Amino acid sequence: MGRTVLTLSLALATWVGIAAAHTGGLSGATRDPLAIPTWLFLLTGGGVVGVSFLLASFVTDRRLVAAVHDWGRHLPAPGRTLRILARVGAVTLLAVTVAVGYLGPATGVRNVAVLVVWVAWWGGYVASTYLFGNTWPTLSPFRAVAEPLPSLDYPYPDRLGAWPSVAGLLLLVWIEVVTPLADDPRLLATVLVAYTVVTLAGAVAVGVDDWFDNVDPLARAFQLYGRLAPVGVDDGRLRLRLPGGALPDTALRGRDDVAFVVTLLFVTTYDGFVATGPSASGVRAVADIGVPPLVVYLGAYLGGAALFYLAYRAASRVGRRRAETYLTTDYLARRFAPALLPIAAGYHLAHNLGSVLVLSPTLAAVGAAPLSPPASPPQLAGLPSWFGGLELAFVLLGHLLAVWVAHATAYDCFPSRLQAVRSQYGVTAVMVGYTMLSLWIVAEPYVAPPFIAS
Structure with a gap:
């Protein structure tokens, strides 16, 4: 049964799901068509991941694997004054973004609120969390405002776990898809105000720590992405480590945490799939x-998220069966789920870097005069022809790092080398299928999603 679900999920994942445009909807950048047949391109990408698994399987020295992930150097931590200034700056930026969203031009790329959210924050800052470390606990304007407020200290229901953050993540992306959030600064400012009000109310009700640890989807996403970065916090001190070095030791609490990681992977893919020709045709x-278009989008959205989760659960069952272990499927799912984070990061970088580069001059010009921006803000004229290859490289590098993290995790879970290798069969199959899906999305030209204003 597990193999059947896994096979069907991998097949259906190539066409089920909708994707939000985000910065892709703001960018005028185009991508040259592939010079080789698409099927050959996709098989090559999937083959690279499969071969990387075989090569990693030859690394059986546990001391070497542990040494790679234990390597690190301590770094000087920023002082308290710098952290306070950073928080003041973050709260100020949020206030200015909301104000200009309401008071500035109604045209998307001429309003600095749209550019700050989709270019500077979604495209740039999000990438910084998995490239340089999670600074969101310091820079989050929502947390900065919530911490000084009194708390009612209502007990957070343990039975809810992190499921509210899964629902919150799905809701945020769904709102972005079905509304012109990337083009309507007034609507964007309203969503920011609503998010702030809900966050502050929740933090006051159950406490700052419980809210941001269990409910707030942004805080949880950046916390997980920070485990991938080469800079992290160890015993209150900054530490330099190899990329992904902390992922094998990342402790997930239960199915709710696993579902959040898989959903993060899904919505990242969702950013690109809706803007492809086959998605629009379907x-x-x-x-x-x-069938009403909104129902089509919602059904595909929720169905895609469910299929991603079922595929990963099936992969965990396959790994348990092949390893012939007493360890439960839930345990293996928790241990191997962090290996999916490099995949999400690689795809996010590939999907958004071009838009950030193209629109950086626009952000600078509009930011210099937010209430009276230029009538035609400048954009980068175009990206070099080799940039498409760089995007594809980001996707592959994310998958290759994911394979290594899964390998290190397996050797931490199993005393037998053969068990460690066999336990990775299921998750590797998912990675190969997802590699081909990701490469196909990145290589597809942009097509405006039908029936929705984006």
Whole structure:
């Protein structure tokens, strides 16, 4: 049964799901068509991941594997004054973004609020959390405002776990998809205000730590991405480590944490899939038989998220069965889930870096005069032809790092080298399938999603 679900999920994942445009909807950058057949390109990418698994399987020295992930150097930590200034700056930026969203030009790329959120924050800052470390606990304007407020200290229900953050992540991306959030600064400012109000109310009700540890989807996403970065916090001190070095030791509490990691991977993919030709054609075909477009999008969205989760659960069952271990499927799912984070990071970087580069001059010009920006803000004229190859390299590098993290995790879980290798069969199959899906999305030209204002 597990193999059947895994096979069907991998097959269906290539067409089920919708993706939000985010910065892709703001960028005028185009991608040159592939010079080789698409099927050959995708098989090559999947083959690279498969071969990397085989090569990693030859690294059986536990001391070497442990040494790679234990390597680190301590770094000087920023002082308290710098942290306070950073928080003041973050709160000020949020206030200015909301104000200009309401008072500035109504045109998307001429309003600094749109550029700050989708270019500077979503495209740039999010990448910084998995490249340089999680600074969100310090820079989060929501937490900075919430911490000084009194708390009612209502007990957070343990039975909820981190499931509210899973629902919150799905809701945030869904709002972005079905509304013109990337083009309407007034709507964007309203969403920011609503998010702030909900966050502050929740933090006051159950306490700052419980809210940001269990409910707030942004805080949880950046916390996990920070485990991937080469800079982290160890015993209150900054530490330099190898990329992904902390992932094998990342402790997930239960199915709720696993579901959040898988959902983070899904919505990252979701950023690109909706803007492809096959996605647009599929939505039109279903809508033409009388199904409301909103229902089509919602069904595909929730169905895609469920299939990603079921595929990963099936992979965990396959790994347990092949390793012939007493360890439970839930335990293996918790241990191997952090290995998916490099995949999400590599795809996010590939999908958003081009837009950040193209629109950086726009952000600078509009930011210099937010209430009276230029009528035609400048953009980078175009990206070099080799940039598409760089995007594809980011996808592959993320998958290769994921394979190594899964390998290190397996050797930490199993005393037998053969068990360690066999336990990775299921998750490696998922990675190969997802590699091919990711490469296909990145290589596809942008197509405006039908029936929605984006």
